[in-house]
Amino acid sequence: MGLAQCLEAAFLFLLLLGLTSGQRLVTVQQGPLYRVRGSHVTLWCKVSGYQGPAEQNFQWSIYLPSAPEREVQIVSTVDPSFPYAIYTQRVRSRGIYVERVQGDAVLLHITELQDRDAGEYECHTPNTDERYFGSYSAKTNLSVIADTLSASMAPQVLTHTEGDAVELTCEVSKSTIQHTHLSVGWYHLQGAGEHHAEEVLILSKDFILKPGPSYVQRFLEGDVQLNKVGNTTYKLFLRRVKPSDHGQLYCEATEWIEDPDKTWKDISLRQTERTSLTVLSQGRDLSVDIGAAESSVSEGDTLQLNCMVEAQKSSSRHFQVIWLLNGMEVARVDLHGVLTWKEKYEERAKLGQLRALKPSNTIYVLTISEVGLRDNGTYQCSVSEMKTPGELHAIQTNLSSGIQVIVKPVGLSLHATLRSRIATIRYGQSFELVCQVSANYSLEEVPMSVRWLFQPSPPTSPYRELVQVFPSGTVAWVAAQSHFKEKAQLMKADTSFRLHIHSAVAANEGKYQCEVEVWRRNVLPLGQPSATTRSNAVGIKVVMPESKLQVSTQNSSVEVASSADTAIECRIVFAQNNSQLAVTWYLLPPLADGAPVQIVRANYSSVLEYGPEFSSPAQKSRFLSQRVSSNVFWLQILSVNLGDRGQYYCVVEEWLWLVDGWYKLGEGTSGRTTLELKLPERELQMEKTNDSLSAREGEEVTLPCLLQGARLPDTRLSATWFQMKESGLSSPLLILHHNGTVLSPQQGLAPRLYLRHPTAGDFGLTLSRVERSDAGLYYCQVQEWQQQGEGKDWALQASAHSGYSQLTTIPPESTVMSRICSSPSLLNFILCLPLVLILLLALAIFCWYYKYEKSKKGNVLGNQLMELEGNGEVKTTGL
Template identity: 55%
Template sequence: MGSIQHSAALLLFVLAGLCVGQRIVLVQEGRLYRAKGYHITIWCNVSGYQGPSEQNFHWSIYLPSAPEQEVKIISTIDPSFLYATYTQRVRSGKIYVERVQGDSALLHIKELQDQDAGEYECHTPNTDERFFGSYSAKMNLSVIPDTLSATMTPQALTLVEGDPLELTCEVSKSTAQHTHLSVAWYHLQGSGDAQATVILSLSKDFVLTPGPSYMQRFLSDVRLDKVGDTTYKLSIGKVQPSDQGQVYCEAAEWIQDPGGSWKDITRKQTEKTLLTVRSQDRDFQANIAAVESSLAEGKPLQVNCSVTAQNSQNRWFQVVWLFKGVEVARIDPHGVLALKKEYEERAALGQLQVVKKSNEMYILKVYQVRLKDNGTYSCEVSEMEKASAGFSIIQSKMLSGIDVNVKPIESHMQVSVLSKRQIVEGDTLILHCEVSGATSPLSVNWWHLQKSGDQLEHIVGMERDGMLRPGPSYQERSANRDLRLEKINSTTFTLAIYNTSATSDGGSYKCEVTEWSMDRSWKQTQETSVAISPLKSKLRVNTEDRSLEISGSTDTEIECSVTSLTQRDSQLAITWYFLPPSPADAAPLQIVRTNYSNILDYGAEFSSAMQKSKFHSERVSSNLFWLRILSVNHGDRGRYYCLVEEWLWSADRGWYNLGKKESGKTMLEFKVSENKLHVEKTNHSITATENEDVTLSCLLQGPSQPASLFSAIWFHGLEHSGMKTLVKVHTSGMVEYAEEAMVERLHLRRPSFGDFNLTLRSVEPGDTGVYCCQVQEWQQDSGGAWVLRASELSGYTRLTALPPESTISSRVCSSPSLLHFILIYPLILFLGLTAALLYLSVKNRQAHKESIYQRKGKELWVDLKGTGDVEPTYSDHNNLEEEMNNLKEE
């Protein structure tokens, strides 16, 4: 009765808290009784808070020996919250807090100990603007001894199928509290890794329940009886081959918690009895069946080959699958699968599966049938026995085949496009592509044609697996989240283009849908036209180029000035970029972006702790922004500029982009101080094999002031690109790394004064490039502050990393130009010489024939004309021409 009154009062307290917005902390109702050595969980919830959805929890205990003293156990937010007595158990995971959700958590205590008894308090730190309500709750826990006992004499029994079986289990307890017992018998087939199944169980409420596999045999063949106060007897009237395995008993002790629920506080298992059941019948039956024998192309096909036999679990079977009378798969007695080549390839691609589901069921499954899968399927089942050389066949059964008819499919897909025909510039353009009649996976591509005669541009595509692929002209807009393609449901694909432009986004939009079925596809397109009314894209930024020359280790600011805005209440997002001094076409690197909500996002090249502490984006006034660079060094040389984005809030559209402008570029040069340091300027070249260690030298030469301190910065870059900072050693000797990943590979040491050597461990291909260091000299001024006196760059060291065990042959094979020179160029030269010789030979033969031709012609003319003055007649000319033609043919 007291428990009911407590629960009712607690419910009224919660409801009252919810009505007035009061914070309430609830903990599991006690007192709880749990057994020593077992796992306990205690829940704690908080409600009515106004802060973040994720709350934190502190757990403490008040021991009976000191009920007023708080002993801290564990916290979800403060690792140092716990007292020393709980340190080892918390760190080893024997005490931990599981967060169920943001405002609900469970305290877990493994292997409960006597000293864990006491009053537990769950405290939730305040996250609200004011204190109102409860912030902690308490409950009591008592730790009681484990008195449960469950025993059974282990046996190894061999029975013949149909014999009776009786096993007894002794269960007792001597707990002072009121508890109930439950007892269950389990059957375990095969090794200890197998899953045990319930034979019969007697619940704490004295309800007798059979396991699923023993439901048919309950009462008639399998029963559980309680004999006396502590004995539980399992009886099986006729054992079956499926009963073979291990049998054991498990007992559990249950206690009723204050809330009314029952909880098991102890659990014990007996030792196992090994049961062997011999079968007398050696015959077996086999059957083949298809789930569906007439099906459309692309549908799943499943053919089952089943075996029915007594004591089948202890017998060995081999199954061979045949398609059109040819073996395609074989499952041996151990369940090992062997597939023919084509089926093996299809299985590797996840298109086909042949499995032994059990000793009685073998399955051939094709997930998407093709036309070539049309035909007769059959299987041959053989019972095997172990022999000295492996297995031998006892008996085999060839099953008659099943005819599978695969019907080709056709597409009935239809596509329609829906959208607004006219929008205002800056609004979101939403286009819906709706598909009907499709039964296979779909892929979608959107295309844009601005005006007639223009080239069709690919906007974005969605593959069958949901992968998005933006077109070349839309990749930047996709990266800026100004473009989105979503599959709203199985038949609707929606394209949204944000911050539309009247000059570039108007025109015709086409949706192209492809339906894919096996090795075939069908394509349908539909398009619509959209007009975009212009909005006066007025944001202006100072585009004047500037130049700064900075002395070493001083701070500087790069300026970004906004001269006009489209809207007075618009917000600005500023992105700073860096262009290395070389090459000329180097891609800009994002330094840091401050969005319209003043959230910072550093680029990948500037995300290290060193870079974040060096580069800062500041808003000096409403229209003036600075990129502040601290302690400028040689690696900061290059051009800097900003990209300004103008954003406006709309109740129906949210934040949308009005436009963006680039500023002019500021060239930052590093000016070496007039005070000279003598740093070795000699350039070096080093060739190293991968995984080899390399030491780079940076040596300060000549005398220096006794009161000076020195710092050094190492840089790395490629042959024709900018230098980036690797590591810095301060005057105090502290080493600062630009990238956390390089800490293990970079080793700075000073074997002597003025020597700032850098050792690069385990050289990789990416380490190839140019290295140099910048040495800085510091002295105290009259006020005691350390100021930079001089700064100087070292010479360059060019490092080349070669692959391991590089030989002449490997160098030749790895160099295309050298390989061409050795193999191809001689062949070209030989062919050229051969062609020249053939040409000269032909020319000589033609010249010789021409000479003979001319000489013969003259002789024929002299013969024709004779020595007289009479001119040859017309017929004489014809005779001469005929003779000359005959001579040509010769």
């Protein structure tokens, strides 16, 4: 450690010692600060460790660059005559003023920053203690920079019909020398007033899209989008405008700078001119009515309800109909005629007791056969019109008036009541259900049968039959419910039926019903039920053994040198001896938006399952889950790199083997361990400007990584390129070791990655044959290594990482060749055309040759005939 470091450590120690002894300390906002000319600026100052009154006084001064040793007094909380002449008018007009946040903390306000306000500011607190002890002032630097932010949008007056698409373009640029970020957002004003604007969609300074409260659902459905084209163009796309979009839209850009205390401050804001949007509503001519042949029916009768739709040009429009009973949905018929029943009606529909038909586009029929008292109530139909068959949102909806249906009791009153003494039982206990039957006539010697029904919890299906007991005593179990058969005991006494379940397990939890049928000889022939009734539902809850698992929630941090190995600990404070533990490791990357990434899971049998982001061979070889003792798990990370930074934690599950299998008792989440790289004392100088690049698919692009400044002698450099995924996880793409070897951890990308390296400090990465999936954030890390002696190891001397490069991919250009290749029929035609032409040419030559030979033979034969006719002799001249 050098002399300067020793003095600094001693000073900090003395300062800490003084603080513990009640020493006065004045602190001011950490500089240097960069603020834009003309903006409103605040600087905070506070005092601690004082012994005087609770309300302290503050005085602000400035040391100008032109006279750094001369104090110029600005403003005071106690002395009105404190300001120098050059500040007197601005203080009186409150262009400069002090706001007291609390008794020992204030804010200095400069309402309109000027170039002459640049300098070193000092905050001084007059002494109120019995003696001078500590610091009474603190300083910070403020620089004034030009405002280069611009935002523009051409004002328009737009008129659209509800459901149309709208696109607006905003041009935003800046040329600030300092490293700043931009946020761009779109805002909506109802009407022409100047009242509060509503957020539509904002691209934050951290490159995150955030919809306004009223636009969240439309953003998730893709109806509201913000696209960045190139470096300066931002486009808002509203896929389906609504009447609520009526009003004014404008774009707002904000420039942000990171202060030395790592907080981001908005330093400039621009609003564009406004675009007026008028949204015309669709016509509302939909009329709905409901009717019934008879609104008063008896039990067992059939009820038919008709829903009539009236609308202009109804045959070409698309309607969805929902049937309602007492305001609750029964069934719906979508615009394609597809019928969907609500869960409680599915079983009756399967038995044919419920039907819903669509005879035409304007008539819908609901039929209920064998109506019961449960069908009493008010029926309505709700009709919604959709713009297109694929539409998910209704253009308009209309609800019919209600029709009251009264179901009168068929003389044979039969009733079943189901009860249980205990509704909540512990795992392994027994419970009993009693089904009591009653009627308005004597049930003595009346044959009865019972069906026991069960619906599991949570409900994943309608009630299903467990077992049926016939009047003869025959028991018929449903094959799929054999696990009940082994535990159940069935009994009958007079007019009650009992179902006793031994040693209940989790699968026995749910709702139970009994359905009773009676036969009466004087009503129907023997063997046919004259009345049927179903009981109320009784819920049984099976309480499983409680988990007593405790996982250490203490947060910690680990600092590791680059390329070294480390281990993250997950400690179990308490777990039952007879339980098994499963552990899942998660990583929250530094720039992740609250979404952790699963690394690896070791189940209760120690079988490893890696998450999607860590499933490559390179990642599997570096991240290992290991149980080092009965209560300690380790996540081992080998060869730590820059992309491994973040917060690690584990989720431990406690599993117990019960009668019917493994059961998860509970789980616990550990505290978070922050992993940081231990950087060398010396930092390399690198170009850290964040930039945006675009490349067309199929072409190549070079991502910059430029080392600046001097290097130590006899050193070597290594470089690692990272790609940041949507999850915030940084994955290494290519590694250049200091010995010159190159490693490509991601095999799929390896053939397309080239390290340009034209000069000693340039490690630009060339990505060839760009694909759509290559879009994202990229950055590099450069390290400097030096050998410790002849034949000894190389040690890390310095390190730094570049800024972020945002790569945007552009679809390939449509050329004649690409259009040909994208059309199989056209491509086949062009490939086959030469062959067809050759065949046609060969056929033409053959035909010509055939005709030529034929005519030649004809001429020879003619000459022979002429000779025969001339002298009466046959003379052969040769064929």
